[in-house]
Amino acid sequence: MYNKTLGALEEFVLLLILVMDKEVYSVTLAEEYHSQAGKSISLPAMHTVLRQLEKKGYVESAVGGASSVRGGRSKRIYSLTTLGYQIIKEVHQERNRLWKLAPNFTG
Amino acid sequence: MHQPPRWITAFVQWYASEHYRDEVIGDMLEAYDQRATHQGISKANWRYFLDALRYFRPYVIFGEENHSQNTITFSTSMKSIVSLSFRKFKKQPGYSLLNLVGLAMGLGCSYLLFLYVAQETSFDRFEGHENVYRLGTTYKIGGNIDHFSNAPRPVGPTLSRDFSHILSQTRVAGVNGLYTHQAYFEYDQRQVTSNQVFYVDSTFFDVFPYQLKAGSSPTPLHQPKSIVLSETLATRIFGNANAVGKTLELDGTTRLNVTGIFTQPDFHTHLPIEAVTSWDIGAREGENEQWAGWHVYTYLKFDQPQTKEAFKGTYEIMSSKYMKGAMERIEAEMDPILQPISSIHLNSSLQWEAYPNSQWQNVYIFILIGSFLLLTALINYINLATARSGLRAKEIGIKKVMGSTRKELLVSIMLESILTVLVAAAVGLVLIVSILSPFNELANVNFNLLDLFSITNLVVYLGITILIGLLAGSYPAIQLSGLSGAKILRGSFQTSNRGVLLRKALVVTQFLVSIALIAGTTVVMRQINFVESQDLGFDKNNLMVIELPAQENTSGIESFARGLSSHSGVASAALSRSVPGIELNLSFFSIPDADGNYYQQGVEFMEVDPHFMDVTSMKVTQGRNFITGSEKDRNASVLLNETAAQQYGWEGEALGKKIGWGTDSLGNRILFEVIGVVKDFHIGSFHSAIQPIAIFNTFRTPSHLLVRLQGSDIRSSIDHIATQWQEYDSQNPLQYTFLDQNYQKMYEAEQNIFTLLKVISLITLLLSGFGLLGLVAFSLQVRKREISIRRVLGSSPLQVNTLLGKEYLSMLSIAFIAGSSISFYFLQGWLDNFHYRISLQGWEFALALLLVLLLVATLLFLVTRKTINQNPGHVLRSE
Structure with a gap:
């Protein structure tokens, strides 16, 4: 059974992974986060989040290509698992449901 | 392409586990490149540095065992072993701590003891010592035989002069009487006493290779009224000033010129000196020519090692030429005693020794005890470790099921064992540092931190530790890794009969030694009390x-x-x-x-x-x-x-x-x-x-x-x-x-032995307790079901306790019989050293048995309580 509690950052990152069409790894994710959320996040922090998500089973990773910039080192590419997709979808749906019940403020 | 600072990369490379190293550094490099291009080198460097710091987290350092990938591999890297060991330790802190402390004690104590042995056996082993001998004399007068460690004055120089194969000789005598080598010096209103002052021949430094400091005369003892000081003594008298050339006063009567300073020798010697003066200081009229009596210590340096028989011939030539007259006068026979100089410290206890020497028996005992402690600690460690093998077995089972190869398992077990032993070794070092000063007093030595931590010694210590780790690890490694994984998980863990017998035998040995030591301590205490309460024939108080x-x-x-x-x-x-x-x-x-x-x-x-x-x-x-x-x-x-x-x-x-x-x-x-x-x-x-x-x-x-x-x-x-x-x-x-x-002071030696025995008894008793604990824990584990069934069938806790206890009774009896006999033999031998002594009565051994019995009973009771009182239903169900 999966752990239903999902942090705001974790949720955001999952969404990013869903949305991004580039290769998803720490560097690109951190960049995307910066451009989407306006805030910056350090590499290690992003790396930690990804690891947590992987431990929870929401993402999976595979070893990806190397490049000369990386000194010939390979990178770790992340992608959503079915579970991961389900959970953000669920969260999203729950939010929507509540919003629908909220009073209609203009503006 | 921009390159970040090498040292930061190196730092990350060092701490990051194999698993994360590449991706982390790769990511950092990429980010660096981008930042360098867009924000400038310095900003990029700074960020790079911050990344390196922030990545320094436990999961990066210790790595992970599995990663959600296609294959599950168990990392055998040191990092994962370390984190695994930590977790295991936390799971059973009681036993783990016990094991660690026991091992640390064993390692630390035996290290100390071996250091002592190494020092004691190295006395007077300076360069060329194989050719240097001390000449003593045996007197046979009217049925009395006396062995003196010294010889009449003319003997040394005569031998050296008349025989070409005797290269050199030197005579040494205490400055205030052969036996009294204490004197005080006065310089510039300051008075300094020394206990190691001798007058010697000018050839002294030809025989004993002390290093003379620069500024000393090359022939410092050739002039009359000259004196050579040790560096330390010179500093005590003259402070930091150069002492050579100065004059001081000896015992308030004689003015002497300081002609040289020698440095602290790199060898231990049976004849420690702080100051040597020229021969004229102690030579008294007429004494120098006496061929019998008026002895001085005489050291001979040959061109090659000598045999006693060969030298006897040489001596006879000389004695027939010069000593007949004297021998007739006192109606005595005088024979030589030739002692190789490096053997004096551990073997010689003739009359009139300059300083009391040690005995090789002490060294022997220390070696025995050191080895025993080491062995004990090792055995206990293995015992206790295999006793907790229930946990271990499950871990191995899972690893095997998950696909670990046998080789990987072996390596991981070995590494874990070595790690534990290394930690114990470190703790052991801490332990002995704390007991260093009492030990120094006890064993009459002077170890300081430098000796303990010298590179050579530490390397040996570490080497032996690793060896022990390998040994300790090999037993469980071979046993467990060979078994089928599924079988272990199902719970039928084999217990070899041979293994159990071996471990029982070892525990019996430990108790044997405990009993022997306790009895020994009691006897030594009795003898000391006896001696101290004896009537001396006069009143020595006040x-x-x-x-x-x-x-x-x-x-x-x-x-x-x-x-x-x-x-x-x-x-x-x-x-x-x-x-x-x-x-x-x-x-x-x-x-x-x-x-x-x-x-x-x-x-x-x-x-x-x-x-x-x-x-x-x-x-x-x-x-x-x-x-x-x-x-x-x-x-x-x-x-x-x-x-x-x-x-x-x-x-x-x-x-x-x-x-x-x-x-x-x-x-x-x-x-x-x-x-x-x-x-x-x-x-x-x-x-x-x-x-x-x-x-x-x-x-x-x-x-x-x-x-x-x-x-x-x-x-x-x-x-x-x-x-x-x-x-x-x-x-x-x-x-x-x-x-x-x-x-x-006369009984200092005995007092020290007494204290030493007390300490060793305590340690051995403790270690034996540990050993027993391991054994009991193990057997309990195996017999959990049996105990529960007995309880179900109606036995009371007491009955079960007794049943278990009876096993150990037979072990104790063997230990008692063997232990008492051995210690009886040795103690009788020791007592024979005393002309006035107590006689061994039986109760010393009975007392020892009683104490050990008490320990065993308490231990058994405490440990088995939990298992026996456990709800049998739970136990049987959980199987």
Whole structure:
């Protein structure tokens, strides 16, 4: 059974992974986060989040290509698992449901 | 492409685990490149540095065992082993700590003991020591045989001169009497005492390779009135100034020139020296030519190692040429004792040794104990580790099911074992650092931190530790990794009968040694008490012994002594040339036999004044004491102790007999009439029987002043005497000791052994307890179901306890029988060293057994309680 509690950052990152069409790894994710959320996040922090998500089973990773910039080192590419997709979808749906019940403020 | 600072990359490379290293550094490099391009090098460097710091997290450092990938591999990297070990330790902190402490104790203690052994066996092993020997002499006079560690003065130089294969020799003697090597120096109003002052031949440094410091004369002892000091002594006297060329005063009488300084030698020696003077300082008229008596320590340096037989030949040539006359005069046979210099420290205990030596038996014992401790710790570790193997087995089972290869398992078990042992070794080091100073006192050595942590020693220590780790790990490794994974998980963990038997045997051995040691401690304690409560034949309490500097005549010191007696704190005072408790001088006397013919005897003698008997509370049982002022008594009277009277066949009729000592100018014997017999008193320690002693009143000048103090305020009495002394002799400080303290020192060796035994007994007992714990824990685990079934069937906890306990009873009986026999044998041998001793009674061994029994019972009770009282239903169900 999966752990239903999902942090705001974790949720955001999952969404990013869903949305991004580039290769998803720490560097690109951190960049995307910066451009989407306006805030910056350090590499290690992003790396930690990804690891947590992987431990929870929401993402999976595979070893990806190397490049000369990386000194010939390979990178770790992340992608959503079915579970991961389900959970953000669920969260999203729950939010929507509540919003629908909220009073209609203009503006 | 931009390159970030190498050292940061290196740092990350170092701490990051294999698993994360590449992706982390790769990511960092990419980000760096981007930042460098867009934000500039310095910003990029800074960010790079911050990344490196932030990545420093446990999961990166220790890595992870699995990652959600296609294959599950178990990392055998050190990082994962470490984190696994941590977790295991936390899971069973009690047992783990116990194991660790036991191992640490074993490792640390045996390290210390082996260091001791290494030092003790390395005495006098300087370069060329194989050719250096000490020459002692055996005297055979009238049926008495004495072995002296020294030789008559002319022997050394004669041998060196006459024989070309003897390259060099040196004679050494204490500066204030052969046996007394204490003196004080005065320079610039400052007074410094040293206990290691000798006068030596100018060839001293040819035989003993001390390094002379720059500035020293190349031939420092060739000039008369010269002295060579050790670096430390020189600093004590002269401070930081260069000492060479300066003059100091020896014992307030002689001015000496400092001609050299030698550095601390890199070898330990049986003859530690702080200062050596030229030969003329100690040479007294006539003594240098005496071929018998007036001995000095003599060291010979040959061109190659010698055999005793070969040297005997050489010695005989010399003795027949020069020594016949002397030997005839004293009616003695004199034979050489040739000792290789490196063997002296552990083997030699002849008469008149400059310093008390050790014995090789001590080293042997230490080796035994050290090995035993090590072995014990090792066995306990394995025991305890395999006892907890339930947990271990599951872990291995899972690993195997997950696909770990046998090789990986072996490696991981080994590594874990080595890690644990290394940690224990570190803890062990901490332990011994904390007990270093008491150990130094006990074992009579001087280890400091430098010795403990010297590179060579540490390397050996680590090497042995790793070896032990491998050994300890091999047993569980081979056992467990070979079993089928599924089988382990299902729970049928094999227990080999051979293994259990071995472990039982080892625990029995531990208890055996415990019993032996406890019994030994008890016996040593009894003997020490016995010796201390013995009647010495005189009263050694509150007896102050003052060392007198050289006197011109006696009148001055005599009036001083009389003056002292007027003080209320002083009961009486006496002058003498002998002090009880110090080895007496030996000389040769002529004793008349039943027919009136005289034969020679070596006899120990004392020279005292008439007040001596009173001051020491010795008893004159027949006849009378010396009378003050009597010329006859001074020149022609002697007292004998009871043993002497007995030995010469004069029991009851000694009074009036005349013994001869020396000859007068006409060649006639000088005779002394026996005027009294003194009750036997113990001069030396209780190791040897009382010898015949002759007491004279002949001295010209005394060397000691004995003062019997009384009353409750000893301190003020001492102060009073000190003040009086100042007035009497402002030049020399008051030098005194107390007789009971001197006697204490004689038994220092035994006291130390006693304390050592106590400590070792305790440690062994503890380790045995650990050992038993391991065994019990293991068997409990195996027999969990059996116990539960018994409980279900109606046994009470007590009955189950008894059942389990009975097993250990048989083990204990074996331990008791073997342990008592062994210790009985050794203790009897040790007691034989004492002429006056207790006899072994049975209860020492019974006591030991009782103590061990108590320990076992308590342990068993505590440990099995939990298992026995557990709800049997739970146990049976959980299987």
